[in-house]
Amino acid sequence: MNATLLGLFALALYGAAEGFSIFSLRKNSGALGRAATIVLTGALLVHFVALQVRARTLHSVPYRDLSDSMSFFAWLMAVAYLFLAFRHRERSTGPFLVPLVMIFLAVSLVTHPSPSPVKKGLAGPLFAFHVTMAILGYAALSLAFVLALLYLVQNRQLRTRRTGLLFSRLPALDVLDRMERTAIGVGVAALGVSLALGVIWAQKNWGTIWDAKLGATLLVLLVYATALFSTRLRLQGKKTAFLSVIGFSLVLFSYTIVNLFFSRGHAFR
């Protein structure tokens, strides 16, 4: 089986799930919402098989370069969304989150490079686990970002007394806040584990632990940890949402600028 074809099939299924969730939101129909969840689960499975096939071709984890990592990132984001949807019994955020999954998968499919030989030190479970955890962390934090935006939108609608269709379909503020915190919690934990593994790996392979990426990640973790402890710090949900937005822009900064120009081993080259 061809990984690209499977990826396209998964993309189509994600699209169908998105269609169902939009309709479910418009019509306020539970049956359509359930259909969306079922199709999304199907998309996840197909996407998983695509990743497996890719891994077999590469003889390594299927995310050794930036393009492949985006596909895996999209998959983990969808997994994280399903987890959130079940945990908080709230599906109405689906239409806003699934497009993100689709974009990343689509970009990955378009930019698919031909596999390159594995570089020294990039094989082995330690490295694989480090990358997996990092991508899971980024996926969860991306979800938290979208949820924070939805929180800010709903907060604004409540303030400006704009109570249209979007207002009536989006979940309550406290639900969005809880979902956002769960996503941040998962993200911080995964990123923390990844960081620890990265430090061990760097010590072994480079002989030093210092890297610009380490600094950037510590900063990201600091911002998100503040968000997690916001109730202790007596911060309003709105401020937590802002922290999540700031944290996410730092993630993007770390993922692009730091990876490409400042870090030793994160440029995927």
Place this chain on the structure above:
Amino acid sequence: MTESSPLVLVGWDFRRTPIAVRERLAFTPDRIGEALARITRQGVLSESVIVSTCNRSEIYGVGVAADVEDAVTEFVAGFHQLEKPAIVASRYGLSGADAVRHLFRVSAGLESLVLGEDQILVQVREALRIASAAGATRSVLHRLFQQACASGKRVRTETGVGTRATSIPGVAMELARKVYEDIDKRSFLIVGAGATAAIFYDLLIGRGARSIDVVNRSFERAEALASRGGTARRWEELSARLPQADVVVFATASPTPILGAAQVAAALSARRGKPMLFLDLGVPRNVEAAVSNLDGAFLYAVDDLKEIAARNLADREKDVPRAESILEEEIADFLSWYGSLAVVPTLASLRRRFETVRAREFDDALAKLDRVAPEDREKIRLLAQSMVRTLLRRPTSALKDEPDPARRVERAEAIRHVFGLDEEE
């Protein structure tokens, strides 16, 4: 349903009948059974359902009497001891498809004072239940009301006609549910113990709220209001109770604001960032407007709630055409069932059925008897025809000569069922 459809409706509603008359025309639930029994006994209607709410009194029925509308009006006047001329003017009478359409519109809330309100659907369902229990409904009205209720439900789920809240308490609850999902797990604080406070108290109890504090200047009145669940608090406790409250309802007649922004800021800080919703129903306002500038405090005054309610109502009105097209579909479905039960189509299908059987059996038999002379063939054919004619005689007269339209429909239905007429066609 053509010229003489026996399905009728006679009614009085808030649009055409003044409240003073409507009050006297209302049928209380305990007297509906009696009214239905009398209307049947007097030979006015053979099936009947009474829909009686504060906005309408309507009698639906399958008519027996010659001038049914008039006979029903006469009955209603007699039952309520009113002069007939006093109620004739504001009465409306509809029959056939028009009566069906009216009931479907009523169930969907399109005829309600507040467009799309839910209560009427419950009331129509209850009207059917009472009439069924009293033995006043049979095939036609039973099916009519069931389908009306189903369509009413369909309109509410498939269109926005009944979705958004259009009353001040309704809008307030909708807002509360967008800040906090589970109303029943939240703490409420009601400030005031007058009529408005009581409305909100009842509403919260009805929605399953378990933690309600009532604060009032007169502690006795707070106690009286909190008697059905909830805790009465003294006026001095207001500030101390504030941080515990997720939703605070203000409904006092105080001439100056009771709650200032500083107090709210302190409460929010003590709540560690959990938001608070303030519903200020006092006129003049009980809560300083500056409160709405605080992060985590959502303040809505009466005018805000009114504005949202008006906008929601306008949204409902936009969906009326969609609701109407759903109803037309459902009405057509009911009318096609009802139409098939009329005497002429039923007899025609029955005759067709018998003729089909006769023709088939006759051909089969003749194919087997190949040595029959042509004149004998003709005799056999005539014999078969006469058998069919004889067999049709009884059902034909049973349908045609039955004076009671409801029973006629039941017989038609039985015939259609027994001979499987609906499967064939």
